[in-house]
Amino acid sequence: MVSDMRIVIIGAGQAAAQAVATLSSEGFAGNVVIIGDEPYPPYQRPPLSKAYMAGDFVRERLFLKPDAFYAESNCELRLGVTATAIDRNAKTIALSDGSSVGYDRLLLATGARVRPLPVPGANLPGVYYLRSIDDSDALQRHLTPGAKLAVVGGGYIGLEVAAVARKHGLEVTVIEAMDRLMARTASPHISAFYKDLHEGHGITIHLNAAATSCEGQSRVDAVATSAGRVAADFVVAGIGVMPNCELGVEAGLQCENGITVDEFGQTSDACIFAAGDCTCHPSIDGARVRLESVQNAIDQAKHAALAMIGKPAPYREVPWFWSDQYDIKLQIAGLVRAGDIAVLRGNPAARKFSVFHLRDGVVVGVEAVNAAPDYIVGRKLIAARARVAPERLGDVTIPAKQLA
Ligand code: FAD
Ligand code: APR
Numbered sequence: 001m002v003s004d005m006r007i008v009i010i011g012a013g014q015a016a017a018q019a020v021a022t023l024s025s026e027g028f029a030g031n032v033v034i035i036g037d038e039p040y041p042p043y044q045r046p047p048l049s050k051a052y053m054a055g056d057f058v059r060e061r062l063f064l065k066p067d068a069f070y071a072e073s074n075c076e077l078r079l080g081v082t083a084t085a086i087d088r089n090a091k092t093i094a095l096s097d098g099s100s101v102g103y104d105r106l107l108l109a110t111g112a113r114v115r116p117l118p119v120p121g122a123n124l125p126g127v128y129y130l131r132s133i134d135d136s137d138a139l140q141r142h143l144t145p146g147a148k149l150a151v152v153g154g155g156y157i158g159l160e161v162a163a164v165a166r167k168h169g170l171e172v173t174v175i176e177a178m179d180r181l182m183a184r185t186a187s188p189h190i191s192a193f194y195k196d197l198h199e200g201h202g203i204t205i206h207l208n209a210a211a212t213s214c215e216g217q218s219r220v221d222a223v224a225t226s227a228g229r230v231a232a233d234f235v236v237a238g239i240g241v242m243p244n245c246e247l248g249v250e251a252g253l254q255c256e257n258g259i260t261v262d263e264f265g266q267t268s269d270a271c272i273f274a275a276g277d278c279t280c281h282p283s284i285d286g287a288r289v290r291l292e293s294v295q296n297a298i299d300q301a302k303h304a305a306l307a308m309i310g311k312p313a314p315y316r317e318v319p320w321f322w323s324d325q326y327d328i329k330l331q332i333a334g335l336v337r338a339g340d341i342a343v344l345r346g347n348p349a350a351r352k353f354s355v356f357h358l359r360d361g362v363v364v365g366v367e368a369v370n371a372a373p374d375y376i377v378g379r380k381l382i383a384a385r386a387r388v389a390p391e392r393l394g395d396v397t398i399p400a401k402q403l404a
Contacts, residue, residue, distance in 0.1 A: 005030035007308055008093060008101055010083040010247065011109035012036025014044065014294055015276035017064040018301035019107055024073040028309055032075040033101055035093070037082040040133060041067065046294060048136035049160035050324045054167065055140065062133065086251040088269055105271055105308040108259055109301065110244035112277035112292060117152060117237040121214030126221075126234045130157055131241075142234050145169030150223045150232035152211045154181040156323050157238030159194060162203055163325040172203045173230045175223060177210035184240075185321070187336065189355045190367050193348045197328060206230070211237075241292060243278045256280060258290040263314040265304030273308055275300035283335055284316055284382075285364065293321045318382045331375040334365030334382040343393045345374060354378070356393045363388055373400040380404055 007023065009016045012034050020032055036042070043062040051057035070077050082096040092100045114129040116122060128139055139161065142149070147170045151158040154176030162172045174181075180191035181198075195205055209227035214220045214235060223230045243258040254260040254268035258280035265273045265281075276297035283289040296319060303315040320333040328351065336357045346353030354374035357365035362385050366378025377400045381388060388403055 003029040005104045005309075006102065007032045007105045007107065008103040009034045009107045009109055010093065011111055011244070011276075011278075012038065012040070012042050012077065012079060013109060013111045013276065014042065014064070014297035015109035015111070015301040015304075016107075017042035018298045019109065019275065019305040020070065020073050020075050021065070022302045022305035023309065024069075024075075026306065026309060026311065030074070030104075032073065033103075034070075034075060034077050035081055035083050035095065035101070036077065036079045037096075038132060039080045041065070041070070041077055041079065043133060044294070045131070046322075048133065049130055049157055050164070053136050053140055053143075053161070054164045055143075059133070083247060086247055086272075088251055088272070091271065103271070105273065107265075107301075107304055107308065108245075108248055108267070108272065108274040108278060109276050109297075110247065110278045111297075112241035112243050114237070115240045115242050117211060117214070117239060119211055119213045121216065121220065122237070124214050124216050124218075124220040126216070126219040126232075127214055128234060128236050130161060130236060130238060139236065143168040143170065146171065148231055148233045149173070150175060150230045150235045151238065152223060152235060153238040153240070154178075154205065154207075155184060155238055155240065156182065158236065159198065159325055160323060161236050161238065162198060163201070166198075166201050166203055167326070173232075174198065174203060174205045175209050175211050175225050175230060176205065176207050179208050181205070181207075185332070186330075187342050187355050187357070187367060189342060189344055189348065189353075190330065190369070193353075193369060194325065194330075196348075197326065197351075201326060241277065243280075243290060245278050248272075248274065248278075257288075260288075261300075261304075263303070263316070264307040264312045265300055265315065266307060273304040275304045281315065284318060285335055285337075287335075287337075289319075289335065291319055293319065295320045318379055320379065329370055329372075331368045331372065332366070333375060333379040334363075336365035340364060341390065343390045345394050346371065346396050356381075356388075356390075358388075358390060358393075361387045363393075371400075377401055377403050 209225040354368040363381040368375035
């Protein structure tokens, strides 16, 4: 391994921190530079819509590594600076402060950004999004009992924010364009359970209701939807994210729904790698996917780091994800596609159940609600491409670990 090799990482998030950790544990003797446009060293985002926003998680715990870790790993953090262009011939990156930095290997770990609400009035003061520490802090200041919150988007962000706000005594309405909650990522059993859960906590949910405008004079006071008007003191829009792949596109890298990478995290340029939310990669079932999860950022960064130092190993981990809403933990593993067969295990009314998914008799997914053993076994079954009869999966008298 060349000891004077320089690896530059663009983006100071979950994937960046993991790449440095892997390089360090592999004994990489060169130097690493992280360029991050936020003012913070890499931090974890999941608590921003959960315990941190609720005030139950101290800020220091958000940071993924202590400051000393970067110095010990021979990693320079250049924060509050944006990478503006990549010159692939010169192997340099232009930065927003007018400087430039050269690389031998480059890792694009630029993540994703929120999709702006594409309706009139969306720029009014009082319309918020949630991606960063600063966004979460801004929302926390609005958690006043009795305040009216309209949440646009019944996905993870919207529902987690709704749960925290409701626990703080706000009047919350969720506006969702589709006919069920979390439709992008969860099965109908899960959507139905979460609708009941939130309504049971006193949240109003409008399905089949796309937001059409934000209303108000000097600040937002309502959201107009295809199903009526929702009064609001403030609005949180959680309508999905878009991959930050412009640097790659402008540099001529192959990009389609994210920066295209192979199973080693390598882009169409042999010296440039990418990991995390900004990528589109070959998944365990062969199809290309863009995942938005901590697991993907961590595992892909590990594999990209190994490949950058000449120790390639293909990324084949089973995807997993979680969401915390009230006292309910949802854990998901695998990739479910249209046409897969869903098998319910347990009773949703007991607030402890799971849904297994089969494709051609093979377990390809599990969604577990307060059912960690089902989730753990499900992950193993998916990794092993195991065949389990639907009757067995659905039979709660058979303990989860005997399903394997
Ligand atoms: P990021 O963590 O987004 O980091 C990318 C960084 O690059 C950002 O700081 C960005 O500003 C910076 N950047 C972009 N372009 C440039 C540039 N040109 N120059 C310099 N810097 C740049 N996942 C789960 O698995 N479970 C959860 O429960 C969960 N909850 C979440 C809750 C919230 C509120 C949010 C926002 C996300 C949540 N996620 C969750 C998703 C998870 O946090 C992301 O998948 C993960 O952060 C992706 O890591 P990343 O390194 O790819 O990108
Ligand atoms: N009006 C109402 N609902 C809308 C509109 C609209 N105009 N546009 C989109 N939606 C709905 C979608 O139907 C979807 O259910 O917003 C929801 C967005 O859900 P997700 O795609 O899951 O996105 P989001 O909740 O913003 O989460 C983004 O953050 O938790 C992390 O990594 C995780 O991928 C997730 C990311």
